[in-house]
Amino acid sequence: MAMLKVKAKNPSRTLRELFAGWLSEGRLSAMLVPVMAKSGAATLALVSDPAKMAEAAPLLPAMAVNAASVVHDIARQKGEAGRVGLLLRPCEMRAVVELIKLRQVDADGVVLVGIDCPGTYKAAGFREVRTKGEEFDNEHAGGQRDYYDSPNLRTACQVCDSSAPSAFDVAVGFLGLDPDKELWLEAGTDKGRVLLEGFDLTGEAPAARAKYLEALKERRLKKAAGTIEKLDKVMRGPEKLVGYFADCLNCHNCMRVCPVCYCHECFFNSSTFQRGLDEHVRTAKRKGLTRMPSETLLFHLTRMNHMMASCVACGICEDSCPAGVGLLPLFKKVSRNVQAEFGYVSGRSLEEPLPLVAFREDEFQAVGESE
Amino acid sequence: MADFEPRIVGFLCNWCTYAGADLAGTSRMQYPPNMRPIRVMCSGSVDSVYLLRALLEGADGVFIGGCHPGDCHYVSGNYKARRRMVAFKSILRSVGLDEDRVWLRWISAAEGRKFADTITAMTDELKRKGPSPFREQWDV
Numbered sequence: 001m002a003m004l005k006v007k008a009k010n011p012s013r014t015l016r017e018l019f020a021g022w023l024s025e026g027r028l029s030a031m032l033v034p035v036m037a038k039s040g041a042a043t044l045a046l047v048s049d050p051a052k053m054a055e056a057a058p059l060l061p062a063m064a065v066n067a068a069s070v071v072h073d074i075a076r077q078k079g080e081a082g083r084v085g086l087l088l089r090p091c092e093m094r095a096v097v098e099l100i101k102l103r104q105v106d107a108d109g110v111v112l113v114g115i116d117c118p119g120t121y122k123a124a125g126f127r128e129v130r131t132k133g134e135e136f137d138n139e140h141a142g143g144q145r146d147y148y149d150s151p152n153l154r155t156a157c158q159v160c161d162s163s164a165p166s167a168f169d170v171a172v173g174f175l176g177l178d179p180d181k182e183l184w185l186e187a188g189t190d191k192g193r194v195l196l197e198g199f200d201l202t203g204e205a206p207a208a209r210a211k212y213l214e215a216l217k218e219r220r221l222k223k224a225a226g227t228i229e230k231l232d233k234v235m236r237g238p239e240k241l242v243g244y245f246a247d248c249l250n251c252h253n254c255m256r257v258c259p260v261c262y263c264h265e266c267f268f269n270s271s272t273f274q275r276g277l278d279e280h281v282r283t284a285k286r287k288g289l290t291r292m293p294s295e296t297l298l299f300h301l302t303r304m305n306h307m308m309a310s311c312v313a314c315g316i317c318e319d320s321c322p323a324g325v326g327l328l329p330l331f332k333k334v335s336r337n338v339q340a341e342f343g344y345v346s347g348r349s350l351e352e353p354l355p356l357v358a359f360r361e362d363e364f365q366a367v368g369e370s371e
Numbered sequence: 372m373a374d375f376e377p378r379i380v381g382f383l384c385n386w387c388t389y390a391g392a393d394l395a396g397t398s399r400m401q402y403p404p405n406m407r408p409i410r411v412m413c414s415g416s417v418d419s420v421y422l423l424r425a426l427l428e429g430a431d432g433v434f435i436g437g438c439h440p441g442d443c444h445y446v447s448g449n450y451k452a453r454r455r456m457v458a459f460k461s462i463l464r465s466v467g468l469d470e471d472r473v474w475l476r477w478i479s480a481a482e483g484r485k486f487a488d489t490i491t492a493m494t495d496e497l498k499r500k501g502p503s504p505f506r507e508q509w510d511v
Binding site for chain 2: 235236237238239240241242267273283286287288289290291295296297298301302304305306308309330333334337338341342355356357358359360361363364365367368369370
């Protein structure tokens with residue numbers, strides 16, 4: 001573990017220089033980083049030219065897509081070992097970890113560089129702050145502690161209790177520190193140590209960061225518990241459940257943007273449930289009428305069954321919903337319950353086996369037996 | 372409600388429970404005709420989408436029958452079915468739906484009696500519960 005001295009009170013630039021160094025010294029061939037394009041687009045870029053690392057915005061407080069979705073697209077096939085760095089927020093890293101375990105990302109080809117994240121702005125809120133100029137991301141890291149509890153944060157971020165990288169090769173920390181002066185670097189693996197060669201990694205982890213993360217976690221857990229409690233009170237019986245998805249248009253955007261909804265062809269795009277007119281009429285006769293387009297709730301509940309064990313509660317599904325269905329609270333609650341059944345936490349480690357793949361003979365023995 | 376007859380959709384593993392059902396039949400055991408059996412190759416092959424579709428279309432109950440743990444024809448399909456059922460029921464509970472309308476049971480090819488008794492017990496319990504609310508709830 002090492003402290004990285006911040007130059008000219010500019011943590012963003014300091015990180016850009018660190019990453020540019022990894023490229024120019026040949027430790028990496030390219031790096032996926034958040035960027036703030038001149039057009040105003042807060043997006044991602046795969047940077048190969050060290051000089052172009054100037055475009056990067058490592059502390060960008062906006063997340064239009066979960067980077068894991070991009071990683072899934074570009075890193076499924078084997079690449080040259082350890083040559084592409086990925087700068088990931090904690091929820092993005094958790095999703096990449098799940099994708100690696102789902103064999104959707106080639107772990108050898110990439111280096112996971114995690115960075116602390118106190119939360120990202122809702123799209124509207126972000127449009128306001130980005131007009132502040134190029135150093136807004138420094139402000140985000142340092143000066144605006146109040147913002148970490150702000151209602152301008154995305155819903156998912158307001159109740160996020162994992163603000164630090166989990167299964168990283170390299171971690172960059174700033175929460176609880178003074179990012180105008182120093183950042184914290186840690187190597188979690190040999191791959192990470194290659195990138196941090198030259199740093200004295202024998203130092204102790206800063207207590208201030210741990211303390212800050214603990215306090216932030218406590219505040220956020222409390223808020224999450226409140227959100228889930230509210231949901232528990234109303235979520236009783238089919239009518240309430242159908243009501244939750246009342247505005248759903250059946251567009252399946254939530255599935256398309258979900259980083260862990262990994263199927264290349266979704267079951268719901270297959271012909272399995274395609275029916276002829278006669279069969280639709282038969283279905284209608286069962287209840288006297290049937291909703292069109294059909295199978296809205298079936299889609300959401302099936303999706304839950306397929307991906308809840310790996311859901312990282314990033315909330316990108318909610319952001320992408322054109323009808324404004326507040327998906328995050330329900331998905332947060334359900335994923336937490338499902339993962340708790342198996343003592344599993346999505347994205348926590350690369351070693352923990354996926355709950356629906358692994359099994360033990362001597363578990364859940366009451367399931368399948370008569371009471 | 373006395374004349375309410377539950378509709379149960381049953382997914383029976385080819386190697387154990389389906390053969391158990393066959394044995395119950397050839398042994399002329401009496402059991403309620405409320406379950407519509409669907410033969411599947413393994414309890415582990417039944418995706419949750421089929422259980423959900425039956426429930427949302429208004430089935431009063433869904434039954435899955437598999438080989439006893441350790442006896443799976445494909446070695447571990449039923450262990451995976453068991454984990455999936457744990458997740459499935461957790462989701463039903465979390466969204467406020469009735470998990471007791473879904474039964475997973477291990478019934479071997481030799482257990483014709485157990486099969487008849489299990490279907491009888493499930494039919495009785497569903498009669499007590501009454502019709503599924505999804506018989507009426509059409510806007511799903």
